[in-house]
């Protein structure tokens with residue numbers, strides 16, 4: 001199968017420059033490709049895999065390639081198959097998380113995990129931590145749940161278990177460690193594995209099972225890693241362990257694009273690599289093939305403001321191209337309108353919508369832009385951030401599915417025990433929780449015990465029994481069904497579809513559509529369109545694989561992936577991608593660079609690298625926009641243009657003048673999806689004004705969505721659907737709602 005004619009080999013090198021060729025055809029061994037954006041690092045990686053197979057005669061089975069997203073993994077596989085002209089089911093290409101998951105799933109016993117362990121995302125983690133704090137009467141102001149979560153994740157990223165964390169006798173740290181320990185216990189009991197755990201567990205799995213380690217070391221002759229600058233300590237250790245003395249490693253990266261320092265990534269890993277992996281060959285690529293020279297020059301100048309760079313040259317043989325357009329919006333609505341109007345022009349000029357990307361620093365910025373796109377009837381898709389699989393209705397449906405697989409999954413049980421409402425109140429859930437905690441059992445078990453010994457009787461007892469019966473019945477009903485049938489059945493029979501259908505307005509409709517989309521996604525999944533699960537199988541096995549995929553890869557395969565829509569994403573998730581036309585919105589002091597990062601030089605440099613990443617996504621045309629007046633956290637503030645704009649060479653910039661309509665400063669609200677501004681409500685000047693469909697947070701009830709509003713001034717009331725607590729009417733003046 002691997003026989004090649006000389007013609008085949010040269011075709012692997014045909015479309016490469018000399019430095020790229022050197023990298024692709026380097027002998028087996030360790031190699032670092034250090035090069036700037038758009039210089040072909042990812043292309044080199046793909047060609048190198050093909051070379052290893054065709055010329056070095058490695059089996060696909062002997063190759064492990066790590067990409068940054070699952071989408072990138074799919075693309076890499078497709079490109080490889082095209083290059084080699086064969087189907088590559090055996091090759092392991094994926095993110096660190098998906099590969100770790102694969103290891104754990106295969107060796108669940110050695111990893112001391114239940115067979116049907118579930119992956120939990122940040123949202124689930126946070127719920128779990130909030131519950132822990134409540135259960136143990138720990139002050140959540142002193143120990144904010146997010147901080148606890150961050151602490152636990154950082155420990156795991158550094159490879160530390162609770163007993164290994166140094167508290168230095170500090171009481172605060174002691175409490176944190178105790179929380180980590182309790183959190184871990186809860187996860188163990190429920191068979192729950194968070195993202196950090198995936199990596200740490202799989203590292204421990206290999207480290208503590210010499211025979212397994214020997215097996216994988218024997219198997220993987222070559223490991224390849226894209227975006228190496230963003231690996232963290234644990235990932236580095238993982239690679240080192242797996243590579244051992246025998247495997248070769250090819251890593252590619254760009255220190256100027258290191259943007260995950262805040263999440264534990266260590267750009268020093270690049271230097272460490274050169275030192276710790278013997279005989280590393282370092283290759284530099286200097287020609288950029290992506291961008292016009294105007295865009296590239298701007299990027300080069302911008303990044304030159306950072307100190308301590310590893311130093312790389314980047315040039316292009318391409319044309320100068322158009323200048324970079326800068327637009328100062330009157331406010332955020334005006335900024336959004338400019339973007340959408342310009343996109344219309346670009347589409348008229350012949351660009352496909354999917355060739356156009358809108359990038360922003362913070363997720364919250366997308367809403368105004370989304371609303372403008374919707375009003376103008378412009379299709380779009382969001383990549384990254386609050387995505388399909390993170391939406392409330394989808395998480396509810398997934399929670400039912402998880403319960404089918406694993407009744408001990410407390411987080412899922414709690415999520416749906418009263419969704420849709422079935423008369424199980426917070427008091428009853430509280431009883432179950434206490435019981436579960438006191439006896440060290442799952443909520444599911446506590447539910448059964450409380451019913452059978454009469455602790456919960458009457459209406460509450462009946463409601464609990466009905467819920468337990470529902471879950472059992474769903475389990476029975478779905479035996480033998482295919483994955484999408486299972487999901488369809490659960491959507492209907494759990495009452496979720498009905499629940500959202502009866503919700504007023506477009507939001508309910510959108511939720512029902514999302515539930516339907518989940519069925520579509522499941523069908524696509526089993527047909528093997530997504531990711532690398534040749535063993536996805538049928539029924540429950542497929543369900544398990546699907547849930548893992550959903551958790552690993554929230555939103556990556558929305559049903560509209562192939563639709564021709566404008567692409568919206570955060571700058572972080574744009575890494576590695578390229579688009580003919582790019583807008584970077586909100587280029588303002590405090591937003592970008594983010595105000596949390598402005599004080600500290602190190603973090604400011606990371607913001608600048610993020611800007612470098614953004615600018616270098618553009619191939620032909622780049623727009624930078626900002627708003628002079630922006631609604632942030634419910635207040636209107638005057639904004640100043642970002643320092644990053646001033647750092648760009650003036651001769652490459654062109655200011656776009658206001659044209660057409662200018663929107664007036666509106667003290668009112670953002671309109672909700674398709675709703676008029678009259679639907680907004682405000683209780684007074686010093687309170688946030690809110691609109692229907694808006695997400696809010698309440699100190700007691702958590703996060704929810706505004707369904708209804710009535711009255712003005714003192715009497716203004718809103719109806720909010722809270723995720724765990726159901727719908728409530730609240731008086732705005734008292735409710736302390738914070739817009740999200």
Ligand SMILES: Nc1ncnc2c1ncn2[C@@H]1O[C@H](COP(=O)(O)OP(=O)(O)OP(=O)(O)O)[C@@H](O)[C@H]1O
Nearest residue numbers: 015016017036037038039040041042043289290576
């Ligand atoms: N030798 C070449 N000839 C023509 N096009 C090339 C060549 N090398 C790379 N390209 C093209 O240049 C673009 C950038 O390549 P690639 O995405 O591999 O760069 P990269 O270094 O990985 O960028 P980033 O740092 O953003 O991840 C792609 O469209 C790629 O196909």
Ligand SMILES: [Mg+2]
Nearest residue numbers: 041042043576
């Ligand atoms: Mg790349």
